[in-house]
Amino acid sequence: MNADWALEGHVHRGCGGRYARRTENITIKVSGMAATVERSLYRCDACGDDQYTVEQREDAEQKAIDSIRSYYELLTPKEIRRFRESTQLTPEQFGHLLWGTPRGVVEGWEKGRYLQNQQADQLIRSLMDPDELKRRAAKAGVVLPPPPEQIAMSSLEEPVPATEP
Ligand SMILES: [Zn+2]
Numbered sequence: 823m824n825a826d827w828a829l830e831g832h833v834h835r836g837c838g839g840r841y842a843r844r845t846e847n848i849t850i851k852v853s854g855m856a857a858t859v860e861r862s863l864y865r866c867d868a869c870g871d872d873q874y875t876v877e878q879r880e881d882a883e884q885k886a887i888d889s890i891r892s893y894y895e896l897l898t899p900k901e902i903r904r905f906r907e908s909t910q911l912t913p914e915q916f917g918h919l920l921w922g923t924p925r926g927v928v929e930g931w932e933k934g935r936y937l938q939n940q941q942a943d944q945l946i947r948s949l950m951d952p953d954e955l956k957r958r959a960a961k962a963g964v965v966l967p968p969p970p971e972q973i974a975m976s977s978l979e980e981p982v983p984a985t986e987p
Pocket residue numbers: 834837838839840866867868869870871
């Protein structure tokens with residue numbers, strides 16, 4: 823199914839005009855930040871009525887999110903998810919460390935459905951410092967599971983007794 827063609831050439835009932843695909847530049851606000859993107863729409867050639875398909879709306883919103891993310895150099899959904907998984911915290915626990923951000927919002931960031939603002943982005947980045955992560959976890963009452971690589975490292979770092987030949 824190609825929803826993009828849903829309205830192409832369709833007659834506008836009531837006025838008799840026909841819808842044709844156009845593009846316009848619009849400013850979309852996301853999480854208090856804004857981007858101007860190109861959005862496609864269908865405009866009636868007789869009365870100028872505008873119609874947008876769900877796909878056109880979502881496409882413009884996604885473009886705005888991508889544009890804002892790259893402009894402010896915000897973490898990508900994948901980066902947030904990878905980092906959160908590296909801490910072995912659930913989205914809910916992770917949210918506790920971020921001023922009590924609800925689980926659904928954390929999951930939304932990881933799926934790209936929501937865009938974290940700069941403040942949240944900096945907070946997530948600050949947790950990438952292991953000491954800050956421990957400090958905030960203690961403050962939020964979240965028990966951090968030991969990272970597997972740390973277990974491997976500590977066993978490697980066990981002092982080997984030096985033996986003289
Ligand atoms: Zn019309």
